[in-house]
Amino acid sequence: MTLKSRPSFQGSALPRALFYLFALLIILSGLFLAYALSVYEEPPVEPAWAVGGSEYIPPGAVTVRFSGTATLLFSDGETQWMTDGWFTRPGPLRLLAGKIGPDLQAIEAGLAANKVTELAAVLPLHSHYDHAMDAPEVARRTGALLLGSESTANIGRGWNLPESQIQVLVDRQPVKLGQFVITPIESRHFEFPDPAVRERALGEPLISAPLVPPVRVFDYRVGTAYVLHVSHPKGSWLIVGSAGYVEGALRGFSADTVFLGVGGLGSQTADYMENFWRETVTAVAPARIIPIHFDSLTAPVAGPFRGQVKALTFLSSDGTLSLLRDQAAANPALRFNTLPRFEEVVLFE
Numbered sequence: 001m002t003l004k005s006r007p008s009f010q011g012s013a014l015p016r017a018l019f020y021l022f023a024l025l026i027i028l029s030g031l032f033l034a035y036a037l038s039v040y041e042e043p044p045v046e047p048a049w050a051v052g053g054s055e056y057i058p059p060g061a062v063t064v065r066f067s068g069t070a071t072l073l074f075s076d077g078e079t080q081w082m083t084d085g086w087f088t089r090p091g092p093l094r095l096l097a098g099k100i101g102p103d104l105q106a107i108e109a110g111l112a113a114n115k116v117t118e119l120a121a122v123l124p125l126h127s128h129y130d131h132a133m134d135a136p137e138v139a140r141r142t143g144a145l146l147l148g149s150e151s152t153a154n155i156g157r158g159w160n161l162p163e164s165q166i167q168v169l170v171d172r173q174p175v176k177l178g179q180f181v182i183t184p185i186e187s188r189h190f191e192f193p194d195p196a197v198r199e200r201a202l203g204e205p206l207i208s209a210p211l212v213p214p215v216r217v218f219d220y221r222v223g224t225a226y227v228l229h230v231s232h233p234k235g236s237w238l239i240v241g242s243a244g245y246v247e248g249a250l251r252g253f254s255a256d257t258v259f260l261g262v263g264g265l266g267s268q269t270a271d272y273m274e275n276f277w278r279e280t281v282t283a284v285a286p287a288r289i290i291p292i293h294f295d296s297l298t299a300p301v302a303g304p305f306r307g308q309v310k311a312l313t314f315l316s317s318d319g320t321l322s323l324l325r326d327q328a329a330a331n332p333a334l335r336f337n338t339l340p341r342f343e344e345v346v347l348f349e
């Protein structure tokens with residue numbers, strides 16, 4: 001088709017110019033969107049905090065392997081268990097417009113990278129997709145118990161995980177796995193600053209029937225958000241999957257190490273951050289902070305760790321790194337470490 005055959009352009013330069021301008025704008029905004037969704041920020045942690053994999057694992061030591069977000073594998077050489085077990089990383093367009101479900105290849109690769117063959121349990125910290133989506137398949141492949149809220153149980157049922165492999169947690173009732181004693185403490189998810197997102201992600205919290213993927217991202221309702229207190233003869237630690245808190249909930253608990261979920265924390269008000277820190281970190285008086293859930297949800301699980309996509313930076317500022325830096329400066333005795341991906345690190349000798 002030639003321009004001559006377009007009657008509306010004949011005889012007038014202005015409409016034609018408008019047409020080209022419009023087309024250019026469409027192309028530019030497409031390019032901008034592609035850029036904003038595929039370019040990642042630096043992760044909001046200090047490179048100097050990074051520790052490498054341990055060269056020597058003393059017999060009986062408690063170790064941890066980190067797979068990004070809040071997926072942590074703990075072992076004492078006898079018992080292995082995992083939080084979340086999340087390896088599928090749907091891309092931004094699929095999250096925005098499509099349906100999601102467990103990626104079996106990604107799960108296989110993730111378990112292999114962590115050298116997992118057998119697991120006592122997999123425990124999603126809440127039921128959003130980036131915590132609970134893959135856990136039933138991880139349980140199916142490893143014989144693990146799926147431990148979590150009733151909502152997480154319904155994700156397991158939707159995946160046809162046998163009822164004998166599903167156990168619903170009770171607030172503050174410890175679960176024993178070998179020498180690990182895990183106490184689930186009901187807590188809160190962090191509040192999304194955008195009211196529309198908050199309503200979609202947290203509005204109706206329960207998954208009240210078996211959830212059969214593929215489904216939309218927010219069909220993975222939050223369920224109950226847990227903080228886990230773990231004790232073992234070698235040491236004790238706290239695992240915080242989301243930057244929410246309940247005032248006074250951790251009274252009476254202490255922990256040597258806090259695995260601190262900082263996702264979304266930097267978008268909160270200064271007051272919120274201060275309260276979160278007091279209720280979560282100060283409350284248990286740790287010697288060490290290990291930030292988790294600071295990496296992008298869409299970057300490939302194989303790494304390297306990346307921060308959030310540029311598009312999110314345009315929507316809200318991320319004050320996570322300055323908060324962590326400030327706290328590190330204010331508490332010189334508190335050690336900050338970030339874990340390598342998949343490699344085994346000694347937590348307690």
Ligand SMILES: [Zn+2]
Nearest residue numbers: 126128189242
């Ligand atoms: Zn969440």
